[in-house]
Amino acid sequence: MASIARKQIVPNQGATVREQLRAMDDSAVVTAFLGGEERAFSELVERYQARLLNFVYRTIGDREKAEDLVQEVFIRVYRHLHRFDRSKKFSTWAYTIASNLAKNELRNRSRNPLVLFQTVQKNWQDDDRPLQFEDTTSRPDDMYRKRHLREIVEESVAKLPEHHRNVFVLRELEGKSYEEIAEITDCNLGTVKSRLNRARNSFAEIVAPYME
């Protein structure tokens, strides 16, 4: 507690508490929160909400449910941060919680075959979809082709087996190292590499016909 107390924020040095928190690394923000600075938790939420949302969404394919699960992640973080081993990375811990929740969601969904990944994705309204491939200078047929390609990509990710998809998303979309993925997924390094290699090849095989 002494070390925590030492790292508490002193708000009289020009910058606001939020600015100071923004300048800190994760470990320091966690320490500040444990030292009683409630605003540190908001900083953690701000840092990780989009990252975790993307990860969970790409894993389960349902945006609304993904938001619920990410909120659950933050509630668990809030409740159990005092038990977090601060010798490890906060991001790995947060992703591990998210990964477990996503896995549970998929497991529950598999017990109810009426709700499938593709079904959820197809029910998603066009207006809700990100328009990353859109370009106002493009012709309508180009726009259609690009949107179609994006759908193909998302569906191809969804077609990967769950444990391959998890590793694939963590690596290719979240940019995690092999070691971090091993820790998040609770697998050894060899398994992570093997799964990632297979996932890459499977994904390439699925999207290849659309890239010609």
Added chain:
Amino acid sequence: MEGAGTSFHPMGTGNRTLNNPQMDCREFRNKHLSYVDDTLPGVELVGMQLHLTECVSCARQDATVRRSLMLIRSLQRIEPSPGFSERLAKKLREAKALDAASKPLVRPRKFAAAVAATSVVMLGYIALSLRQVDTPRDIMLPPVVATLPESVTAPMMSPAPAMVASVPAGLPIWTAALFAEQVPIHFVSADLTLVNSNR
């Protein structure tokens, strides 16, 4: 990756040097992950590049994987919906309220002390109860009615000590058995009268 490559070099990995960095399709496939992530050591990197120039199948596969990865990495990231923060704040308030409600009214140390004191009292009470049960108060024995006077057993005849003494004295067993036959045997009858009989 599954298709057979067109180039095969029987040389194993162990023989690879900067002057001779060739590899076969299987090895290429096994190392492709590290090759794409650019984590291969120099010698193997050269071997992979050389293999790509020689094997059309592997070169095609390499290009497909790289292009597909560009595609997936260019997917736009989604952002939380506008009400995300408010909903999270509400859930956190609920969680805090729940935690506060489930907290014990007394502090853990005080609670532990109270439990210990209660345990001591309980154990004392149990021990006292057991002691009271075990302690005999007034033992009421049934009255004894003597029906016959105690009879005096006849003293042993002279051969008996001789038989007893024979074994420690090292005498042969058969002599002891011989003496034993002469020892008077006393039987007690059912009506508690002493009977003497010699065999």
